[in-house]
Amino acid sequence: xxxxxxxxxxxxxxxxxxxxxxxxxxxxxxxxxxxxxxxxxxxxxxxxxxxxxxxxxxxxxxxxxxxxxxxxxxxxxxxxxxxxxxxxxxxxxxxxxxxxxxxxxxxxxxxxxxxxxxxxxxxxxxxxxxxxxxxxxxxxxxxxxxxxxxxxxxxxxxxxxxxxxxxxxxxxxxxxxxxxxxxxxxxxxxxxxxxxxxxxxxxxxxxxxxxxxxxxxxxxxxxxxxxxxxxxxxxxxxxxxxxxxxxxxxxxxxxxxxxxxxxxxxxxxxxxxxxxxxxxxxxxxxxxxxxxxxxxxxxxxxxxxxxxxxxxxxxxxxxxxxxxxxxxxxxxxxxxxxxxxxxxxxxxxxxxxxxxxxxxxxxxxxxxxxxxxxxxxxxxxxxxxxxxxxxxxx
Amino acid sequence: xxxxxxxxxxxxxxxxxxxxxxxxxxxxxxxxxxxxxxxxxxxxxxxxxxxxxxxxxxxxxxxxxxxxxxxxxxxxxxxxxxxxxxxxxxxxxxxxxxxxxxxxxxxxxxxxxxxxxxxxxxxxxxxxxxxxxxxxxxxxxxxxxxxxxxxxxxxxxxxxxxxxxxxxxxxxxxxxxxxxxxxxxxxxxxxxxxxxxxxxxxxxxxxxxxxxxxxxxxxxxxxxxxxxxxxxxxxxxxxxxxxxxxxxxxxxxxxxxxxxxxx
Amino acid sequence: xxxxxxxxxxxxxxxxxxxxxxxxxxxxxxxxxxxxxxxxxxxxxxxxxxxxxxxxxxxxxxxxxxxxxxxxxxxxxxxxxxxxxxxxxxxxxxxxxxxxxxxxxxxxxxxxxxxxxxxxxxxxxxxxxxxxxx
Numbered sequence: 001x002x003x004x005x006x007x008x009x010x011x012x013x014x015x016x017x018x019x020x021x022x023x024x025x026x027x028x029x030x031x032x033x034x035x036x037x038x039x040x041x042x043x044x045x046x047x048x049x050x051x052x053x054x055x056x057x058x059x060x061x062x063x064x065x066x067x068x069x070x071x072x073x074x075x076x077x078x079x080x081x082x083x084x085x086x087x088x089x090x091x092x093x094x095x096x097x098x099x100x101x102x103x104x105x106x107x108x109x110x111x112x113x114x115x116x117x118x119x120x121x122x123x124x125x126x127x128x129x130x131x132x133x134x135x136x137x138x139x140x141x142x143x144x145x146x147x148x149x150x151x152x153x154x155x156x157x158x159x160x161x162x163x164x165x166x167x168x169x170x171x172x173x174x175x176x177x178x179x180x181x182x183x184x185x186x187x188x189x190x191x192x193x194x195x196x197x198x199x200x201x202x203x204x205x206x207x208x209x210x211x212x213x214x215x216x217x218x219x220x221x222x223x224x225x226x227x228x229x230x231x232x233x234x235x236x237x238x239x240x241x242x243x244x245x246x247x248x249x250x251x252x253x254x255x256x257x258x259x260x261x262x263x264x265x266x267x268x269x270x271x272x273x274x275x276x277x278x279x280x281x282x283x284x285x286x287x288x289x290x291x292x293x294x295x296x297x298x299x300x301x302x303x304x305x306x307x308x309x310x311x312x313x314x315x316x317x318x319x320x321x322x323x324x325x326x327x328x329x330x331x332x333x334x335x336x337x338x339x340x341x342x343x344x345x346x347x348x349x350x351x352x353x354x355x356x357x358x359x360x361x362x363x364x365x366x367x368x369x370x371x372x373x374x375x376x377x378x379x380x381x382x383x384x385x386x387x388x389x390x391x392x393x394x
Numbered sequence: 395x396x397x398x399x400x401x402x403x404x405x406x407x408x409x410x411x412x413x414x415x416x417x418x419x420x421x422x423x424x425x426x427x428x429x430x431x432x433x434x435x436x437x438x439x440x441x442x443x444x445x446x447x448x449x450x451x452x453x454x455x456x457x458x459x460x461x462x463x464x465x466x467x468x469x470x471x472x473x474x475x476x477x478x479x480x481x482x483x484x485x486x487x488x489x490x491x492x493x494x495x496x497x498x499x500x501x502x503x504x505x506x507x508x509x510x511x512x513x514x515x516x517x518x519x520x521x522x523x524x525x526x527x528x529x530x531x532x533x534x535x536x537x538x539x540x541x542x543x544x545x546x547x548x549x550x551x552x553x554x555x556x557x558x559x560x561x562x563x564x565x566x567x568x569x570x571x572x573x574x575x576x577x578x579x580x581x582x583x584x585x586x587x588x589x590x591x592x593x594x595x596x597x598x599x600x601x602x603x604x605x606x607x608x609x610x611x612x613x614x615x616x617x618x619x620x621x622x623x624x625x626x627x628x629x630x631x632x633x634x635x636x637x638x639x640x641x642x643x644x645x646x647x648x649x650x651x652x653x654x655x656x657x
Numbered sequence: 658x659x660x661x662x663x664x665x666x667x668x669x670x671x672x673x674x675x676x677x678x679x680x681x682x683x684x685x686x687x688x689x690x691x692x693x694x695x696x697x698x699x700x701x702x703x704x705x706x707x708x709x710x711x712x713x714x715x716x717x718x719x720x721x722x723x724x725x726x727x728x729x730x731x732x733x734x735x736x737x738x739x740x741x742x743x744x745x746x747x748x749x750x751x752x753x754x755x756x757x758x759x760x761x762x763x764x765x766x767x768x769x770x771x772x773x774x775x776x777x778x779x780x781x782x783x784x785x786x787x788x789x790x791x
Contacts, residue, residue: 037589038553039570044483048558048568108553108568108590115533115550126532126556187526187647188562265499341564341644342496342517346482539735547732548782574781580789585752588781603737 001149004378005371011223015370019363026360029353030105038108041354046346047337051354052106054329055361056099058208060133060179061201061328063095065209066140067172068239074165080231083380086151087228088213089144090372092172095209096137098365105357125182132175139168144372152379176201183336191269191335194257200250201328207243208324210236211317216373218314224377237313241301244320248294251327269335272345280345283334286326293323443605447623449523449542450597451652452611453631453640454515458618461491461514469613470518470595475586477573486567488595489518489610497655498641515655516610519544519565519595520643523650527557527566536592542652543597551591558592562647566594597621624652692768698760709758710741724751724779751783760786 008016033040043050066088072078073085104110121127143165150157180198187193214236217228258266271277273287297319300306307313330348339345350358397405470476470489477486491514495502502510521544528538535551538544558566572589580586584600587593598608606612611619622631631654640654701707709716711723727749730736739747748754759765762785770777 037569037571039484039589041570042483043568043570045485045487045567046564048555103554106554108555108570108592109551109588110553112533112550112552115535115552119533119550121532121534123529124532124556125530126554130532182530182556186530186560186562187649188644189559336559341562342492343499344496537733545732549728549732580784582752582784582786582789585782585784588778599735603735 001145001152001375001379004375007378008374012370012374016367019367019370022363023360023367026357026363029356030360032353033105033357034110038106040351042348042350044346044348046340046344047334047348049106049333049337050348051330051350051358052102054333055358056102056106057179057332058325058328059095059099059102059365060176061205061324062209062212063092063099063136064172064176064202064205065213066092067169068206068210068236069213070165070172071169072235074162075169078235080229080235084213084217084228084232086144086148086376087216087373089140089147089168090376091209091213091216091369092140093137093144093372094365094369096133096140096175097368098361099133100137101361101364102358105361125178125185129175129178129182132171132178136168136171136175139164139171143168148376148379152382154383173202176205183332186336188341189336190263190266194254196250196254200247200254203243203247203250204324204328205243207240207247208321208328210240210243211320214240214317215314215321218310220373220377224373226377226380233313234307237301237307237317240317240320241298241307244294244298244301247324248298268339272338273331273335277338278345280338280347282347282349283331287331290323290326290331293319294327297323445602445605447541448625449623449652450521450602451542451622451624451631451654452597452608453620453622453634453654453656455616455618455620455634455638455656456513456515457656458616459513459515459614460616461512463615464491465613465615466516466610466619467491469609470598472579473581473598473609474584474596475573475577475581476593477569477576477586478578479571479573479576484570486569486573486593488567488593489516491515492517497643499644501641517563517565517643518610518653519597520563520649520651520653521595521597523652524648526560526562526649530556530560532556539599543599544594545596545599546591546593548585548587548591548593553590553592555592562644562649563651566592568592624654692772694768695761695764696759698758698765700758700760704758708745710739710745710747710754712742721777724755727751751779752786756783756786762787 029040041050041052066085069081069085069088073081104113107113116127116130143161146161147157177198180201183189183192184194184197214233217233217236220226221228255270258270268277272280273283275281276284297316300309300312300316301320307316334348338347467487467489471478471487474488476488479485494510494513494515497515497517521542523542525536525538525544527536528544531537532554533550533552535547535549536544536557537547553568555568558568569587569589569591574580574586577586598606598610601608607621608619611621620631620634622629624631624635626632634656635654638656640656642651642654645651696707711719716723727739731749737749739749741747756762762780769775
């Protein structure tokens with residue numbers, strides 16, 4: 001099936017070429033980072049994680065969102081999702097791939113990365129993160145590929161795939177629970193020390209991931225000759241709406257706890273985010289943009305006549321994606337470090353090298369996604385099957 | 395019968411795996427136990443005069459420590475080849491001074507007297523009883539010794555900086571660049587570090603091994619630092635702690651810090 | 658149709674064979690001297706008995722494994738004393754032990770390392786005598 005990625009229209013190859021160029025540029029900047037050290041980034045003694053870990057954190061949520069297609073279809077027989085579970089699994093593959101790459105480029109001594117497996121420390125949540133991410137990557141590569149091959153040959157999938165798919169459901173929950181636990185278990189970082197961190201990750205994942213899927217489905221309908229079906233897209237949009245509402249609620253709940261209790265150490269990072277702290281306000285415009293985008297997107301997602309209009313839906317989904325890219329990206333990482341444990345404020349802004357490497361990794365992920373989706377489209381168009389007449393679950 | 399392409403690839407992959415797998419496991423299994431020609435049972439585990447303790451701790455007498463003195467800092471950073479990058483972003487420090495309000499958040503108020511405001515206590519790794527940095531390290535590069543010292547193994551550190559996020563005291567520094575060019579005068583008796591690893595105060599464990607006190611303790615001209623075994627009821631530090639009121643940094647976090655500030 | 662492809666397959670096989678056997682035939686006839694290690698440092702000259710921690714054959718084969726064992730035992734277990742065959746004791750330290758005698762890294766350590774293109778990163782941190790004046 002891989003050979004299907006080698007055939008495409010003009011636009012496909014231009015897109016691939018662009019991705020390769022960005023990857024190459026990013027890689028050359030990474031070589032510079034390897035040579036000089038992580039000092040080429042904007043990270044400092046006080047703010048020791050930045051853009052790379054922000055992308056990793058956000059993408060873990062995107063990766064987990066495959067479960068939003070798999071769970072309704074495989075556990076509850078929601079036939080409308082039957083055609084597109086593979087799209088979700090492939091998105092998970094690309095997203096986890098990017099997660100792993102972002103962690104790798106963030107390491108100070110990347111050649112020693114195998115130490116995590118050679119000298120495992122089960123008390124470390126980062127160890128478990130490596131385990132669950134690699135496991136999730138393997139599960140999704142295998143299930144996505146097998147289901148797609150079976151679709152192509154119009155045969156039922158082998159028996160062993162079903163338990164693996166069922167496993168992917170709690171496993172998806174586990175990947176961002178574990179990632180949330182990296183932050184939520186640190187005693188000195190008040191912004192992160194909240195039990196609701198893992199639920200927040202889940203809620204924003206189920207909003208931002210399906211939002212991306214909707215955009216992809218709309219793109220594939222327009223340019224890929226593949227129609228996911230209006231029912232599936234609308235169902236996904238409703239999932240995004242609910243998850244977005246819950247995410248917003250969770251943030252409001254955080255704000256209440258912090259500001260009603262009045263604990264200065266807990267209030268300070270929120271002040272930094274939304275109003276600036278002692279004159280430092282790098283993230284304030286970003287956070288308000290994220291807030292406006294999130295609230296704004298809620299309307300077209302909830303109001304059915306708007307939701308059914310492709311233009312409004314696409315706009316809302318892009319808004320949701322960007323809002324959470326900010327809120328679960330730098331909007332989550334940086335305030336963990338501000339103020340520092342010694343009550344100083346050191347701001348962070350990414351450097352050009354850092355941005356170039358980040359774009360390179362995103363392009364690498366998009367490349368994987370493009371190749372996998374091209375294979376998917378090719379298989380689908382070969383089938384001449386309109387509608388989900390073939391029940392994959394038998 | 396010609397095998398299908400799929401079967402061929404499956405067979406080829408299985409063959410390759412079967413060939414390389416045994417070899418790739420070897421380095422892991424072999425670990426680092428050398429086929430030692432010498433006597434592998436160590437008759438003398440320690441160099442003579444090594445100081446031993448159940449739990450090393452330090453008392454900082456703030457009535458003696460003066461804000462304008464940096465003897466401890468200079469001694470430590472010189473001895474341990476701590477670089478000076480000249481900018482706060484890349485800064486590495488094992489021991490430094492902070493205002494009282496930063497060292498003990500919440501203890502200073504609007505009506506605190508001059509004396510407290512003028513204090514600039516030295517801060518460094520607390521070598522906690524229950525260190526969060528050790529808990530989160532994915533490789534065991536930071537670990538706790540049986541005598542309480544929280545150690546760094548610079549050979550194993552992958553530079554993930556989770557320990558820096560976990561430390562509630564801001565005691566750790568990352569080598570964001572190669573430190574060698576920025577060490578004012580390299581001390582050839584102690585290694586430097588390379589870029590990409592995290593470092594911090596090590597309670598001068600290399601000096602303790604030779605029966606010496608930490609460099610900061612020896613260098614302090616006011617004799618404000620007392621180093622000792624806090625679980626030895628007759629140690630100087632225990633007597634001090636019984637006689638005087640002491641504060642620890644953010645003790646409510648449950649980390650069990652072992653630096654006691656005498657006020 | 659198979660026969661058309663032979664025009665690609667045979668040159669491909671030939672190129673592969675040339676490339677895969679390159680290390681074996683490229684240097685034929687050229688003498689490549691084995692690395693000459695200089696052991697006459699002032700510190701070694703002063704020794705009564707010129708004996709390393711272990712014998713030469715052992716050190717040649719195992720010095721890296723020995724150093725890794727020392728590293729873990731000294732740093733992680735606090736066991737700083739090594740008892741060699743014969744009972745002599747040494748401190749487990751690269752700079753403080755090995756390089757005290759072998760103070761000529763460029764004419765000793767580097768000779769073999771450069772020859773086999775091994776790039777140990779030890780010296781990024783561990784100071785080489787002579788590199789730094791006290």
